[in-house]
Amino acid sequence: MNDILVVDDDPHILKALKITLHAHGYTVVTASDGESALQSAARRPFDVVILDLGLPDMDGTTVITRLRQWSRVPILVLSARHGSDDKVKALDAGADDYVTKPFGLDELLARLRAVQRRTVQAEDTPVVTTASFTVDLAMRRVTRNGQDVRLTPTEWGILELLVRNPGKLVTQRQLLTEIWGSAYTKEANYLRVYMAQLRRKLEPVPGNPRHLLTEAGIGYRFQP
Incomplete structure (x- = not known):
């Protein structure tokens, strides 16, 4: 490569x-x-x-x-x-x-x-491990400290899209279109609410995230 x-x-x-x-x-x-x-x-x-x-x-x-x-x-x-x-x-x-x-x-x-x-x-088997949590994309399972983390379908959809694109900046429009549909591309407040919930469940310090990062006014980035 x-x-x-x-x-x-x-x-x-x-x-x-x-x-x-x-x-x-x-x-x-x-x-x-x-x-x-x-x-x-x-x-x-x-x-x-x-x-x-x-x-x-x-x-x-x-x-x-x-x-x-x-x-x-x-x-x-x-x-x-x-x-x-x-x-x-x-x-x-x-x-x-x-x-x-x-x-x-x-x-x-x-x-x-x-x-x-x-x-x-x-191209690899989709199991993504971070210092804080593990995501098994094939099994649709998230664990943290050895314990299963229960996510809503919407939370899972957002996390899956980010995790499948590690390091990539995913725009708000992409996320809203994929998760809610093309009629919701301006509803950025939806994302803010759900990202806050994901951080509370997955980040060691939700107010200072290490893995689910915000690019202000643009979108979000998953940092393994």
Whole structure:
């Protein structure tokens, strides 16, 4: 899992990322616009796509949407856009995570490893263990300190969606659509109530969660 497609219209960023990622054992192919990126992705399989949103020929969100029509490759967005709306649009289109420019190299590499781990874990037997609790996705069972934790169907639905995407930022819209349906995409208060209940049942310190994290105004992230 070392083949990466980097898409950015800034030649300096392309060069820097290619050198850095190569030094960390990755094989890197670069593209400077959306159409070239889509053609490269169609010609060969990649393990991860690192994508800038501000491309000269099309918006990066369009690239994500078109990729998702036929590929499940993890997509890590790298963009100078700081607004939560841009992040939400990219994530709802199918991106797996989002790093804002300027970025630290250590953070980028950590996010890259996280999306790769998520892909590997999705292919494995779905038992997820944290320092605080264990989730058996096949048996639909949650245990904490060796004891079963009783969850409502809605609590389980939220937890399952987050746990199946470890490290990934899942938007409020995605959660609301999956759990309650498309008519409830603006009912963020539903999520706040149920996330509070899940934290009380699963987190050692519910007011300072370690595993069920909030990205303010955007969504939630499960940290194993």
